[in-house]
Amino acid sequence: MMRLQILVLLLLTKLTYTTSFVLNPSSVTTWRYSRYSFLNGKSSNGDDVDDDAEKFDLSSRDWRAFRAKLVMGESQATAAATKTDNVSEEDDLDGIGSLFGVTAGSISSSSFDPDQWAYESGKVIEQGAVILGGVEQDYGFGLRQQYFHKAAILVLDHQEATFTKGIILNRPTEITLPDTLNNIRWKVWFGGDVQGLDSTKPDIICLHSLDTPPVTEVSTTVLRDIQWTSFHQAKKLVHAGHAKPSDFWVFCGYAGWGPGQLLGELDRQSWYMVATDSQTLLQEMARLATTVDARDAGLDTWTMLMKLIGREKLALEETGTFDDYMLKEWARENLLPKILPTSSAVIATERQEEIKLMDPMKELRARISSMQNQGKTEDTSSDFTPGHIVRASSQERSPYLLQSQELHKSVVLIISDDALCTVGVVLNRPAAKGLDIRIKASAGDRVVTLPLRYGGQYTVKGQEPLLWLHNSDILRQAKIGSPVGKDGFEQGIWKCTASDVTKAVKGGLASPTDFVVVSGVSLWPKKGLQGELLPQLRKDVMEGKFVDVDPKHTKALWSELTKQEVLSASNLDVSLTRANAVWDAAVGGHAPNRPPESADTPRKDEDDALRETEPVLIGGLGEGFDEEDHSLVYNTDVKVRELSDKALRTWLATFLLGKPSL
Incomplete structure (x- = not known):
């Protein structure tokens, strides 16, 4: 009975405790509270409360620090209660004791520094809260x-x-970023994917901890000692002598969530919500x-x-x-200085320079568009007509490491080409589904x-959802289907219909395994x-x-x-080996009339609009940042080539099998 009374008292104390700190702190100057006085031998009638009471001045502190102190006191009291009571799980018949177990997200420190703290909220x-990336969700x-x-x-x-921003x-x-007003450059931080580094209209803000009136008047408070202002205002403050460039952290881009979106992601353990003090962050x-x-990507934080x-x-x-x-690898690709064509080095205005920095392809598109307007570029072909086969290159650092991983070590057949786009099908990616063909005998x-x-990830409106292909001399002679390409590709891969397949198999002209279905x-x-000519496949080559395949x-x-066989969890690695x-x-492989040694090197197109130019470093802090072994992930012994293979395997497991942890 005594134990039950203590647990009930603990529960009542916790409820009172919780009710207290959700009150509006701005209306209170000083709070006095007692931390579980009964645990220290105090009575509950308040006789000795003052001996254990503490003052907390909310007028000059982040009010969340008061909440942190309560959370810490709760964790310490819970630990003390658990240790003193020493009740086993089997004896905890009423289950109340389990309510106060110390969780993984509680504050683990034994002492409280009012200026530095953090807890999971x-x-x-x-x-002012911090959202930490989770590592327990199914899809990372x-x-x-x-x-x-x-x-x-x-x-x-x-x-x-x-909205949450x-x-x-x-x-x-x-x-x-350039600053012509002060004739300096500002180091940029990647703030998020919305209006970020690749945007033509980047959202740029500056965090700071300044508290002088000229600065605070043009700033918005996030939490105690941390405010933000616009990049424009930060430059003006520096020019007026109210601040130094080193007083600011410049962020380009942000992360955003719609109504209820972030809460749903918290339910899926995609994030951890954290409350912490400003000094820890600063x-x-x-x-x-x-x-x-920058290539370490802030993992230590x-x-x-x-x-x-x-x-x-x-x-x-983890x-x-x-x-x-x-x-x-993403950081290496996106957080280091951009390499742009030579002509991009001449920038007329500050705004133009910002846009050039954010959009490295702008210069190339402008040059192609200009030549097209002058009548120098009329041909919209890509040099890859139907029937061509291309093969993903064998560069040390796969171009499909960070996106479109399904194209890593892929073999693609071009099936159509017009003024708008080039269409192809990946041949060596069997999915987890199969088509049964019954043969009567x-x-x-x-x-x-x-x-x-x-x-591929697209479908062509108005066309059959499945594409049947064959490469059989017998079927070509029997006119089963038609060649995918013309002008030299008549002896290449042919396309046909499901009816053609049935006819050929029934007639004994072919086996079902002579066909490929995509x-x-x-x-x-x-x-x-902007509608300018920019043949993507030509650019990719x-x-x-x-590279072309002969x-x-x-x-x-x-x-x-x-x-190749139908993909399954048990044959994933075998399937990858066969695809490779x-x-x-x-x-x-190489295109006709080209030497074999050029197979894995970029083609030199004779079109001036796409001719390579000498690169110029734009927007960097100096050269020499990339002197390490390019074949390894930065500061590790992991080979990028092997990581690319792992990325392809993970893509197959995630998107074709639905088992990302496989």
Whole structure:
């Protein structure tokens, strides 16, 4: 009975405690409270409360620090109660004791510094909170939006019914923005994917901790000691002598969530909500600004905050993962200075320079458009007419590591080409579905299952959803179907219909395994955002992303294609090996009239609009930042080539099998 009374008292104390700190702190100057006085031998009638009471002045502190102190007191009291009571789980028949167990997200420190603290706040979304990237969800950020992996996002604004806006704090870059007013350059941080580094209308804000009137008058408070102002205002403040450039952190872009979206992602464990003090954040950003390489992607910041909220074990277990390496590769690709064509070095105005920095392709599109307007570029063909086969290149760093991983080590057949786009199908990506073909025979019927192949993420309106292909001399002679291409491709791959397949199999002209069936297509557009000519596949070949396959290799790669089977969890690795065998069969491929040694090097197009130019470093902090082994992920011994293979495997497991953890 005594134990039950103590537990009930603890429950009542906790409820009172919780009710107290949700009151509006702005209406109170000083609070006095007693931390579970009964645990220290105090009575509950208040006789000795003053001996254990503490004062907390809310007039000059972040009111969330008061809440942090309550949470810490609760954690310590709970631990003390558990230790003193020493009741086993079997004896806890009423279950009340389990309500007060110390959770993984509680504050683990034994002492409280009123100026530095952090704790996991559950699903409390509020301005000034930090959103930490989760690592327990089914689908991580390794394949898509790598910048969100282990991100630390400061909430700038939260309106539950409309929008939540935050900036990523731990993605410093080596990119700089020009400031013609002060004749300086400002280091930029990647703040998020909305109106970010690649946008023609970037959203740029500056965080700071200044408290002088000229600064605060043009700033918005996020939490105690942290405010933000616009890039325009920051430049004016520096010019007027009210601040120094080093007083600001410049963020380009932000992360945004619609109504209820973030809460839903919290339910899926995509994030952890954290409350922490401003000094912890300011000190960490100062460290990132001066001592951290952008290619490290701020992973240490995430680990530090995870430790502060009591999740150190999980943080250590999730170190050196596939998603970590993909994030580092994303940082290498996006957070280092841009390499632009020579003519981009001449910039007329500050705004033009900002746009050039954010959009490296703008110059190329403008040059092509200009030549097109002058009548120098009339041809909209891509040099890759139907019937051509292209093969993803074997560069050390795969061009399809961070996106479109399905194209890594792919073999693609071009099936159509017009003024708008080039259309192709990936041949060596069997999916987890098959098509059964029943063959009648005197000895009994038998069923042959053909793997349905993933050809791409698009479908062509008005056309059959499945594309049947064959590469049989007998079927060509029997006129089963028609060639995919013309003008030299009559002896190449042919397309046909399901009826053609049935006819050929019934007539004994072919076996079901002589055919390949594909669902979906891949597209390469030929027009830019402003309608200018920009043949994407031609550009990809010039950049070495794809190479031509000589028609003489078609027979060998087709032979490997017919060995592939329906994809399953048990044969994933075998399927990858066979897919790579198709790719290897075309390894010596090259376009007609080109030497074999050019197979894996970018083609030199004679069109002046696409001719390579000498690169010029734009927006950097200096050269020499990339002197390490390019074949390895930065600061690791992981080979990028192997990481690319792992990314393809993860893509197959995630999108074709629906098992990302496989």
